[in-house]
Amino acid sequence: MKYRNVVLIVLLILIVDQAVKFWVKTNMAITEQFTVIPDWFHIHFIENEGMAYGLKFGGEFGKIFLTLFRLAAVVVGFVFMRKLVREKYHKGLLICGSLILAGAAGNLIDSMFYGLIFSNSSPYEVAQLFPQGGGYGTFLHGKVVDMLYFPLYEGYLPKWVPIWGGEYFIFFRPVFNIADAAISVGVIAILLFQKRFLHAQIAQEKEQQAATEQAVTPNDESTQKAV
Known part of the structure; x- marks a missing residue:
């Protein structure tokens, strides 16, 4: 697998991720929802200032730290992926690494720029792109847009269920992007699949080592004959 394929995977996911976020941000009010598949899949617009799946981290300072950490992780990620490609690691591992890198970059874009280019979303107003008065925040203070909601089960749990029996329960509750x-x-x-990825890499390294030894051995014998 070539490095350009890694870049293409990252770009493809980024384009789809940002296209969906732009559409949701400019067409839906915050907390607005519509159903894609009844009782299973909804588009539910929320925003969060923290980590994946709406988790938060350390207030205002935590927001800046998390955004800078994402930026550093993305830069290091691209460098590390180039190294893995150069060393011919398993294709599956490279694809998985590309997915993780694309996801980190997608949420990083929200955190860095959305506060600058969008007006604020509210339950009564849809955000505008490049508003005249400027965006709702500053650089590094954008909110991450989430919209994918899969409440696979929603209802009251049976009484016999320990601890939560009889309570109203939703699975899967998090909204994500x-x-x-x-x-x-x-x-x-x-x-x-870590064992498969690792074993494939070990086998490949052994093959490369054996090929190197075979290439060196004839030269040594011919040198001895010449002497």
Whole structure:
């Protein structure tokens, strides 16, 4: 797998992620929702100032720190992916790494620039792109746009369920975006197939070592004969 393929995967996910976010931001009021698949999949517009799936981190300072950390992680990620490609790591690992890198970059764009280019979203007003009075925030203070909502189960739990029996329960409750999904898929796939990725790399290194030894051995014998 070539490095340009890594870049193409990242760009493709970024384009889809940002296109969906732009559409939601400029066509929906905050907390507005419409159904894609009844009782299973909804587009539900919310924003968060923190990590994936609406988690928060450390207030105002935490927001800046998280954005700078994402920026550093994306820069290091591209450098690291180039190294993995150069060393011919397993294709599956490179794809998973590309997904994680694309997801980090997608949410980084929101955090860095959305406060500058969008007006504020509210339950009564849809945001505008490049408003006359400027955006709702400053550089590094943009909010991440989330919209994918999959309440696979919604209802009251049976009484016999420990602790939560009889309570109203929603599964899966978090609202997320395509960038979050790319990160999750990449991480989960690496955890599930890490042995396959690692074994393939070890086998490849052994083959390269054997080929190197075979290339060196004839030269040594011919040198000894010449002597």
